[in-house]
Amino acid sequence: MKMFRKRWLGQGLSIVLAATMLAACSNGGGQTSNTAAGKENTQTDKVNNAAPAAKPFEGKSITLVTANHPWGDAIKPFIPEFEAETGMKVKVESYFEDQLTQKLTVQFTTGSNTPDVFMYRPLQEGKLFFKNGWVHPLDEYVNKDPEYDFADLSKSAVGSATVDGKVAGIPIITEQEILYYRKDLLEAAGIAVPKTIDELVAAVKQLHDPAKEMYGFVARGQRSPLVTQVSSFLFSEGGDFTNGDKAAINTPEAIKAFTTYGTLLKDYGPPGVLNMSWPQAIGIFAQGKVAFYTDANSIYKNATDPSKSQIADKIGFAPFPAGSAGSKPYNITSWGLAMNANAVNKEAAWAFIEWATGKEMVLKTQQAGNPGARSSVWDNPEGTTGFPAELVDVIKESVKGGVDHDRPTVISVGEARDAVGEIVQQIMTGEKNIQPVADKANEALQVIIDNEKTK
Amino acid sequence: MQYNWFDRNLKWIYTMPAVIFVLVMMVFPILYTVRISFFEWSMSAITPPKWVGLDNYMTLLKDTRFWGAVRSTMFFTVAALAVEVVLGVAIALLLTRDFRGKNVMKTIFLLPMVSTPVAMGLVWQLIYEPTIGAANMLLKAVGLKPQLWLASPDQAISSLIIVDVWQWTPMIALIVMAGLATIPTDPYEAADVDGAGRWRKFISITLPLLKPTIMVAAMLRLIDVLKTFDIIYATTQGGPNLATETLNIYGYVLGFQYFKLGMASSLLVLFFALVMGLTIVMIWMRKRMEGRYE
Helix, strand or coil: CCCHHHHHHHHHHHHHHHHHHHHHHHHHHCCEEHHHHHHHHHHHHHHHHHHCCCCCCCCEEEEEECCCCHHHHHHHHHHHHHHHCCCEEEEEEECCHHHHHHHHHHHHCCCCCCCCEEEEHHHHCCCHHHHCEECCCCCHHHHHHHHHHHHCCCHHHHHHHHHHCCCEEEEEEEEEEEEEHHHHHHHHHCCCCCHHHHHHHHHHHHHHHHHHHHEEEEEECCCHHHHHHHHHHHHHCCCEEEEEEEEECCCCHHHHHHHHHHHHHHHHHCCCCHHHCCCHHHHHHHCCCCCEEEEEHHHHHHCCCCCCCHHHHHHEECCCCECCCCCCCEEEEEEEEEEEECCCHHHHHHHHHHHHCHHHHHHHHHHHCCCEHHHHHHHHHHHHCCCCCHHHHHHHHHHHHHHCCCCCCCCCCCHHHHHHHHHHHHHCCCCCCHHHHHHHHHHHHHHHHHHHHCC | CCCHHHHHCCHHHHHHHHHHHHHHHHHHHHHHHHEEEEECCCCCCCCCCCECCCCCHHHHCHHHHHHHHHHHHHHHHHHHHHHHHHHHHHHHHHCCCCCHHHHHHHHHHHHEEEEHHHHHHHHHHHHCCCCHHHHHHHHHHHHCCCHHHHCCCCCCCHHHHHHHHHHHHHHHHHHHHHHHHCCCCCCHHHHHCCCCCCHHHHHHHHHHHHHHHHHHHHHHHHHHHHHCCCCHHHHHCHHHHHHHCHHHHHHHHHHHHCHHHHHHHHHHHHHHHHHHHHHHHHHHHHHHHHHHHH
């Protein structure tokens, strides 16, 4: 009997092992973890061990998850320094945008205590993450150390990352919608840089010449991606997605803004604009086939990098043109750094966030071309070396009248964006009678808002 | 005695790992999905799932977007499958004949099948690019009007069918070629004696003998086409104007973009029923046909 038991045990064990291995495999898919930083660190550690200075987090380790974003690339080389200083180990993992959301969602659903710190999109997932109890509010930390100078972070950037009056995350990347244009074409045609939306429409018409494969205007045309870029048109006409608790995407201002955007793309856009998000749109602009382009300033390098762009030296930047309510581009936090509510060592996690979003590191990441949220860095001449001088002026100008959101501020952002995008896509596919379409979309948005009130 | 027990239960012991695997990795997820489909849940750690009974199903059945997705799925499946089966059989017939460079041709034909769908989706997206893409350059070169392809709500789904046909016809061809190899030669010899022509031989001998193989190939492909996700997600993500939103894409949107896990689950349960139903119909058809030729 004993003999059998042993065998049985062996069999059972191997099955369990096989099962765990499978589970482990399915967890590990698609991740790239950066252990190089960790390895380098062990060496510096040895050196520093000789003189054990104040290393508050000796032996502690945290996990950081970043998007595959230039900010992540910019900060990684400095992490060993941070590790040497604090004694803490930082394990970095990076994912593509879409995978990042999925991974975080799945991990938080299981109540996992990693990652301790993660990059997230405050306006896209911020509210949901916060309301689901996945994010640890940072209010208790931000004012602890006066040197950190929380007030230095731009108000609208912090506004983007605030949920229910709590600081859900610290802004790391800010962006504004700006107008990209072709200096050479405007000069040749004797057109001044458009200051108003009406001037823009007129200039677009003048430069549009499809027979020569030159198109007047391009921007995002895909249903959900376009919403953030039409938002500045909406704000500049005096509208917004919502007005208090009421959906407002069927108001006269909204219809005017959507029609301007949709018609520009339908009548003066390159073929296929209906299926374009920003990579395609800026791609065709960089191919030299379009005169005007509007999108976030943060992606400007795709147009000015000679290896990606045929018109790298012919690009001009201008503040978003003014509508009937003035020039009101969005000025938002596109990426923030937040702390897992289940993080084991919250002090260590905050120490990392404090370091990564402190004045010194923001200056360094901003010099690498990542527009940050700190006014002091923007005012510092060294802080703007990563950007073309003309763009710096445009950014400073855009921040002034900027609005702190670029999409409906609800929990179900994905669904709300689709409701708004529907209206614009209908205009782009030639629907003339847009009021009923907008009314229906407005109803859908209202249902989303009402459902969330009870939560 | 101990050895006896082991020997007597050998079949159970050896199949156990597979059984456990199926239970843990397949049966459990399906049952869990069915369970979630009766709840409203956004994966929240604070608000527990809320029991809503059949509400999710009711909402879906009244949702025009859901029915649009059903239509897109069916259109995509039927059209892609029909073209793939006809082309696949034709290519298999061609490739079983003897000619120089036959093996090279075979390999080339099978290449699309082994490529990664997402990567191919991205490549086709470039091919279909209306301004700088290869597809329109080709059309212009032969004097035809450039098309919008994926960017047009009317053409997008057909463009995707072309991609699917390009990628998966080889699979049908491969299975049919295997089937062709098993057809005995004597019926053909008898037909030659009777003076039958090539077409006659194809209709009366090859096709009937090949039918079971074709049905198997079609069924395998049917299940696969129904759940096509990668190429659509990589190219249009269901757009433009929801023209290419199939049930799978809508399920993904509901789950991972809208965070409506309950709704997404009930959609998947309905989808599961649809796949099941169609497969049963196919099996039934195959049985009837086999009966006829036996």
